[in-house]
Amino acid sequence: MIARMNPRRTRILLASASPRRRRLISWLGVDADVTHVTTPEDLSAGLVPSRLAMRIAQEKALAVPADDRLVLACDTIVVLDDAVLGKPADSGDARRMLRLLSGTEHSVMTGVALRAPASQAVVSFSVTTRVRMRELTEAEIDAWIAQGECLGCAGGYNIERHLASVDPDECFNNVAGLPLCHVYVALRNHEAGATVEGLTSPIARCDAALGRTCLLGPRVCEV
Numbered sequence: 001m002i003a004r005m006n007p008r009r010t011r012i013l014l015a016s017a018s019p020r021r022r023r024l025i026s027w028l029g030v031d032a033d034v035t036h037v038t039t040p041e042d043l044s045a046g047l048v049p050s051r052l053a054m055r056i057a058q059e060k061a062l063a064v065p066a067d068d069r070l071v072l073a074c075d076t077i078v079v080l081d082d083a084v085l086g087k088p089a090d091s092g093d094a095r096r097m098l099r100l101l102s103g104t105e106h107s108v109m110t111g112v113a114l115r116a117p118a119s120q121a122v123v124s125f126s127v128t129t130r131v132r133m134r135e136l137t138e139a140e141i142d143a144w145i146a147q148g149e150c151l152g153c154a155g156g157y158n159i160e161r162h163l164a165s166v167d168p169d170e171c172f173n174n175v176a177g178l179p180l181c182h183v184y185v186a187l188r189n190h191e192a193g194a195t196v197e198g199l200t201s202p203i204a205r206c207d208a209a210l211g212r213t214c215l216l217g218p219r220v221c222e223v
Contacts, residue, residue: 072183074113079107160176171214
């Protein structure tokens with residue numbers, strides 16, 4: 001862990017090309033800068049999935065040139081039994097993943113890495129969500145792939161498009177790629193040695209956007 005003495009105020013630099021993460025970060029009340037890094041995402045490293053997601057997130061965070069901003073990087077993977085799924089290589093690979101996941105309950109794990117300003121010191125953690133995907137017909141799979149979004153999604157699907165669902169005591173936005181309450185707590189507790197201006201709890205924003213009452217968020221945020 002990074003020492004929390006005298007945390008200084010700083011901006012967040014989100015290291016992600018994901019439009020979902022770029023939208024969700026604003027739900028924390030912060031105006032983040034955005035950059036994109038390209039790092040290898042080796043899913044065959046022999047690590048347990050949660051540590052694998054953390055390691056890839058750490059590599060992304062460390063690939064950003066150091067400056068006075070706090071770097072936030074994430075990596076999301078889908079786990080079904082012994083199969084670890086990242087982003088599909090092409091539409092055929094996406095079709096294979098969707099057929100594999102159709103009608104299943106599986107896990108989605110997001111690794112989060114926070115790199116301290118002007119430092120190589122990284123704090124990381126992972127969050128796991130249980131997901132149920134409904135039975136998909138071939139026509140539904142073809143229609144989803146035709147939208148062109150699948151290649152940017154772990155497992156080939158975006159939960160925001162109603163292909164899958166989670167219970168109220170699971171983190172919906174973890175599946176979308178950013179476990180907001182967990183990130184909020186890490187930033188609120190200065191785990192990366194910095195104070196972020198304007199930081200606010202995302203619970204109300206999440207509930208309003210999703211039209212439900214999240215049972216997990218208040219427990220995570222201790223409210």
